[in-house]
Amino acid sequence: MKNLNMINSKKYISIKYVIPLLLLVISASCSDRKINFPKTDLSQENLIPKPLNIVSTNSGFALDEFTSIQTPADSQEFTDIGFFLADKINAQTNLNIRVNEESAKTFICIKQSKNKELKSPESYELKITQDSIILNSKTAAGAFRGIQTIRQIIPQISNDTLVKNPIWVIPTGKITDAPQFTYRSSMLDVARHFFSVDDVKKYIDVLSYYKYNTLHLHLSDDQGWRIEIKSWPKLTKIGAKSEVGGESGGFYTQEDFTEIVKYAAARYITIVPEIDMPGHTNAASFSYPFLNGNGKNLEYYEGIEVGFSTFDTRKDSVYNFIDDVIREISSLTPGPYFHIGGDESHVTKKNDYIYFVNRVEKIVQKYGKQMIGWDEVGNADIDTTSISQYWSRNKKNLATAFSKNMKVILSPANKAYLDLKYDTLSKFGLTWAGYIPVDTGYNWSPESYLAKENILGIEAPLWTETVSNIEELEYLAFPRAIGYSELGWTIKENRNWENYKVRLANQKPYLDRMNIKYYPSKLIDWK
């Protein structure tokens, strides 16, 4: 890495920075043209999620055509992150920032640091002076979170009106940051309605900008089976052909799924696959009728009722099938988790349900994964390494998970469900657990449900009974998913609705640039 002290960039910056400012001030007095004065208070930036600690030094770093990104020569991962940042900056600013360009005059340095203060794997520190931006992190994941902060503090427009070489002034200071929870997730239900690989990638792009680290894919339900299983081809030949409302369905080939996993991994997002069972299994049983345990004849299901299907939990052949499914999906998924669903098995007898979850948990472990299940799974004789996802608002299930020393992912339906309507005017969404306006979605504390050490994190699920294309999906997800990023990352003391809603209003340029069809809630004074 180039020694920054060798470069006399301070002198260079001060001239380059002061001259255009002076010119702007002069021209401001001569005309009523709107002048874009640089903001120099780092603590007033519209960062979401809000960082742990920000100290402003009230000056400016000039990002311009003479800036380069430097990365450690010995790390491909850090270097890839440098290129990722360069691409994003160039797309926004039209600059041609390069990586590891020795002849540049100012630098954004991404460094791997052994600093003990960087405690958690995703923590990072950002030091911005007039001469340089230095991003320190222990891991590549931390560096990736840190570059999202850099992206968010680049102003929308440059201070350039009168000079040839535009500059984007970034406020100076220091940010020290770390997430409060290790699991910060959203879920997409691609079973009720299918969403393409490109739709999923677009969703991942936005999640990663707000420092999410997990995307849970609900890959099977009564209405459809969405992932190719080579040893059981009828799952997709038959089970993938339906969806809610009788539309065409669809599925991911194993290559498609691998493409999603890789795309997410490049953004330090883990994919959690879910095969929901023993209930929510009509599509699987319709494909292979020996799986069926509800004693009824099967057909495609395109409605939105729940709780009528079940696997036959007492047949060994059912577990051979499940073994193949978990083996194939686990081999495509590098992440540590496999989600077995386990919710709303209303027609499975209690003993059968417990027997089923006990047996499937062992299969998940055999393939080296940690099991996650919706909160009902806590009623089985579950291992403390398995994880309960709290959704049902049945506090007994939360207490059971706690008594079994399981870690919990919080998704309380009346607070964190992205598929519930915002209000009575909402075009899409359900209402079974009430409405979730943007402020209700933000104004709750995961920490009030359980002791912090028992919480793995939070997840905002997006069930898709009422939405069938990406625009409709975005209407439900945004802006609420942005608020959940802050609940997962930012400590309680740093969260505040009045302050958040201003920062959220300022996300409009980013959302517009990404062509996100968000719900323009009246609670927010969109900028």
Ligand code: TNX
């Ligand atoms: C409950 S949440 C379900 C889903 C529905 C959702 C609709 C959960 C584990 N099960 O099957 O899609 O409500 O909001």
